[in-house]
Amino acid sequence: MTGLPHPDRLSLAQLVAQMIVVRASGYLFDHQIQYPDWEPNQATLRGLIQDFGVGGVILLGGSAAELAYRCQELQSWAPIPLLIAADIEEGVGQRFVGATQFPPLGALGSIAQKDLERAKELATAMGAATAQEAIALGLNWILGPVVDVNNNPQNPVINVRAFSDRPEIVAQLAMAFIAGTRPYPVLTAAKHFPGHGDTQTDSHLELPVLSHPRDRLEKLEWPPFAAAIAADVDAVMTAHLLLPALDKDVPATLSEPILTEILRQELGFEKLIVTDALVMGAIAHRYGVNEAPLLALEAGADILLMPGDPAGAIAAIVAAVETGRVSRERIQRSVERIFQAKERVFVQSPPVSLRDLHQPAAVQTAQAITQESMVQIPLEPVASGLNCIIVDNILNCPFLNRQAPALQIPPKLGHTKELIIDQRMPSPAIAHLPTPPTLIQIFSRGNPFRGSAGLNVTAREVISHYLKNRAIAGLIVYGSPYIFQELSAQLSPESPCLFSYSQDAAAQEEIFSFMSSMSFIK
């Protein structure tokens, strides 16, 4: 069963629409939409699926149960079964509450430095768990693994999302992850070709330029893509980067030399080339909203992700075929690839249920990765201490709630007062924060749209304040190993310092796990 028509029976507009993947909110109701500029309301979305026949949807936000309902509803509208994708690089729980959340891939890379075979084993288990949980919700496309080589600690957008700064480790772990997903009817996507690991600019905001010569790319950036292709990855996602050594005119997403000559011909990739989100600043601000998808298509992309105006993009491409700028055969070739991918995911498979989420195998794998990539110089108990938590934006902290171990456990070590600081805290007030023995807990990592990889100014001021007052009784960093290295170097060597790649409740509990063996804890 697939329910796919023969491409010959589709109109030109229907063929083109299959190449489009639109963005939608994972929440059920219009009043819950979190990104109104990008996420259409229910009526518009239904029109895009039912009337235009777009080929897929990328979802963000909502609980696992909401997403399961949503996926069913979207498929019920679709004349041709939809690809339903999500950016679940760190497990389904990274985006959809209730499912299993894994540490960022950098945690696996740090395990690989000590024991590559162990890291590969965990990567395969993580791939399998992510695939199982994806299909339990109705997702059929994991937009991962990231196979960029993070050779720049200042990289604001890749950072710990990458496995490693060493190409051979990235290649090995990417292959292992993909192998874990292969038994399941779910697609993967290696990203971001031709390599996004060495940028200092966030392509979500503007266009980064990489001046590397081609031989460096061949040696450093491309082996992981070659490995992913050898491992049968279903798609490769393009990067919004300008690489003058390969194409001095347009970014990779829009570049025929990069997508067709290098990726298709030289690397021999025959499956789906998918653009990164076409609404991202690097593309959207420079090329017309409807010209960009057309340029990406001409460059060699099969799937046009999140065009700013899906209906406009379809019309522009149809017009380009009608005027002879693009051939119908070119469109048809992409749709054939898309249908091949759809045939792989729309197989008769055993029924799945929300109860397949957060099963012991998945949870134990996540826990093992968290544990084995952790740094722990345990804390000592104090009297009348302060628990000072530093975050970027307190309104965007899914890892912090009243039950969070980062709040619940420190009082047992004597840090009974509590402070939560984000970028809103004014400098004059920082200078007057109380300075008893203080446990500093920082939640910070490079994230898309954040703009930079390091600590924000407020966080730096707070830390200076406590350093100056010699009040730091312990430091915990959840997220960035680079921030951890920088800050722990400023403390005396015997100071309690703890680091976790993950930020979630399970990781917080793991960070304090030394406590269970301590007799002074009741």
Next chain:
Amino acid sequence: MTGLPHPDRLSLAQLVAQMIVVRASGYLFDHQIQYPDWEPNQATLRGLIQDFGVGGVILLGGSAAELAYRCQELQSWAPIPLLIAADIEEGVGQRFVGATQFPPLGALGSIAQKDLERAKELATAMGAATAQEAIALGLNWILGPVVDVNNNPQNPVINVRAFSDRPEIVAQLAMAFIAGTRPYPVLTAAKHFPGHGDTQTDSHLELPVLSHPRDRLEKLEWPPFAAAIAADVDAVMTAHLLLPALDKDVPATLSEPILTEILRQELGFEKLIVTDALVMGAIAHRYGVNEAPLLALEAGADILLMPGDPAGAIAAIVAAVETGRVSRERIQRSVERIFQAKERVFVQSPPVSLRDLHQPAAVQTAQAITQESMVQIPLEPVASGLNCIIVDNILNCPFLNRQAPALQIPPKLGHTKELIIDQRMPSPAIAHLPTPPTLIQIFSRGNPFRGSAGLNVTAREVISHYLKNRAIAGLIVYGSPYIFQELSAQLSPESPCLFSYSQDAAAQEEIFSFMSSMSFIK
């Protein structure tokens, strides 16, 4: 169809179990449980339902989609269909994200002061919408309306949850609300008998004592209960209060004079008497965890809500029947009432869907109540102002996220800097907060477990700081009319002051609605 067995065919333990309603998390997974002391894990819950055959479940937390899944799953485990209850006094959206949230009942009371008929109309529409949305999720018991008369502004637990401080308004609006629910297969519960409106102690924490003479209760507190009974309310919930004029020994929940002599015999109530949560401090701390349910049963209760140890409570009651302390007929009489209620809700009814939630009729009713109970002396634009938001606990603010109008709109009025303050802010830092022209937005209302009704100490310090520096450009209070009255009296009469009973995004948008007509806004 009801699928209910004849009570004679149940064992004693099965009969007793039908009287128990256990608490459970609305989230799907054990790792999401928010109240681990009260909410059993999945395996224990399943055992209580499947093996013990408890009569019902009260749910808290989760999204609407999660709850719908949860209700189906719970019913699938139950040998006898379950009552599934929730504290959705302010609409289903009060507890389950995605559904419609209404203002607290106090908003309807304030409309009634101006136009009783209009308020009744809105109360009926709110009752109907709450009932429709409840059944769309699989809930069949609304634990409302609150019919307490809030004759004490310091009441920490009722407060704006009550319609009014005037018994006749409470009675009228309660009848109107119940009438709205009656066409639907869903139960209601008038609470908290014999009247919780004049307490200064939070019964969630300890036992309040009310020294009123009986004639005051008859005149002030009981007319709304009589009205609710006349309106065919399905249940009356008891209060954990000691009223020496009625029973000098035990609180109302455990008092035969109050439940049986007054409520059953004098007020003639023949349907379900349900206790308030038996784990609440006022009861749990004073009577044995398994003795309390037995005492409530002896006093006249039919449904024992949230006993601390459901299996223990069942065993204790079975033992009491076996030793002759309680008669089997007494149990059977309660089960007959429970089955009558179940027959009313387990009718063949048209299929419902999550898409029945947040429909225009419900949304418009909520909006009308918000609008018509609002106070608005509009703000003027400023230059380089501050938007200072004050909350109790930033980790418990479902009404604040990055999209919240309280954050999005003030910058358009010149309040471009932002500050969010909760009780964690240390005093020395407060004294050094910057004081440009400042819009103060306070989210505060009496809530169970909060312990008091008024502003917390930190909030008072912050407000003093801005008052002293003459920096308050405007004041908005979301929640408590008492706090609003107190603070607005401290500002000059022409100062912009705004008040809303509701705290949610819709209310925030409504508060700033004057802006749409202002030419200086782009």
